[in-house]
Structure formats: C-alpha cells, structure tokens
Amino acid sequence: MQCACGRTLELQEIEELDASACFIRFDCGVCDFRLGLEVEPKQASPLFDYIVLTDEAQHILDRMPPYLEPLVREEVEHYAHQKGVTVVTSAFLAEARNRGAVSWNPEAESRLARVPAPVRAMARMELERTALDRGMSEVTVSLMEEVKARYFGMRRDYG
Ligand SMILES: [Zn+2]
Missing domain, CATH: 1.10.8.550 (Proto-chlorophyllide reductase 57 kD subunit B)
Incomplete structure (x- = not known):
C-alpha cells in the first residue's frame, strides 16, 4: 500500500484483539501519515504479498528454543502458502503446527x-x-x- 506522498507504507504492528479481529497499523515514515485497520485476519490476507505474523504469533515463535524456531517458521509459512493466508495469527500458528488438526x-x-x-x-x-x-x-x-x-x-x- 502506498501513502499519498508516494512512499510505501510500512507495517508497524498487528495486534490480535480477539479470535476474529486484529488491529493493523501502518506508518509512512516520511510524512506523518498513519493508517489503522481493524479487520478479520482472513480478510487482511490480500493486503500483503508476503507472510506477516501478528505480534502474538511472533511472541510464540520468540519463546521457542533457537533450534526449533526456524523449523516452525518454515512449516507455518508453507502451510500459510497452501491456505492462501498471509496474516498468521496465534490460532493459525497452532493450526499450522498440526496441519489443521488439534x-x-x-x-x-x-x-x-x-x-x-x-x-x-x-x-x-x-x-x-x-x-x-x-x-x-x-x-x-x-x-x-x-x-x-x-x-x-x-x-x-x-x-
Ligand atoms: Zn507519506
């Protein structure tokens, strides 16, 4: 997404509000423009052409042992590609680790x-x-x- 000033907006944070909503914030970085969106994580997928993690999903990965984290990240990204999902929430992370099953x-x-x-x-x-x-x-x-x-x-x- 582009700012009115022409620069690409930078993703600042994705916060999970509850199971079906997240808050996404973009900043311009050049002018003072900021954009905040409250959306369902699934609806937010078209906003990104790469995989992003919510702050909560990132936090889960951060707490994993260093040998495990890259493996889980790869597994999750692969699963996200299969599902056409770009916004990875903590729930999606759990789903991905079990291939959709609990x-x-x-x-x-x-x-x-x-x-x-x-x-x-x-x-x-x-x-x-x-x-x-x-x-x-x-x-x-x-x-x-x-x-x-x-x-x-x-x-x-x-x-
Ligand atoms: Zn701008």
Missing part, C-alpha cells in the same frame, strides 16, 4: 469417550475450535473442564 491429550481423549454419544461430536468440535482460537495445539483436561461448564453444563461425574 490433537488430544490421552486423558482428555478418554474422558471424551465417556461423554454421552449424542453430545460427543458437538463437544469434540467445540473443544477443538476453542483450542485453536486460543492458539493451543492440544485439547487438555483443564480446557475440557472449562468448556464443559460453560457450554454443556455437564456434571463432573462424566470425567
């Missing part, structure tokens, strides 16, 4: 098996979606406890 901690999996069949599929979907929204790559027992209480009103004796 894994289940063994204890969480065995608890899910005890959930009554009519609600099991819905519970599985809701838990995986919540995990991805939070940038988690795995469904854990503590996430289950929380989601159960919030969405399903299930009693603890299923688990």
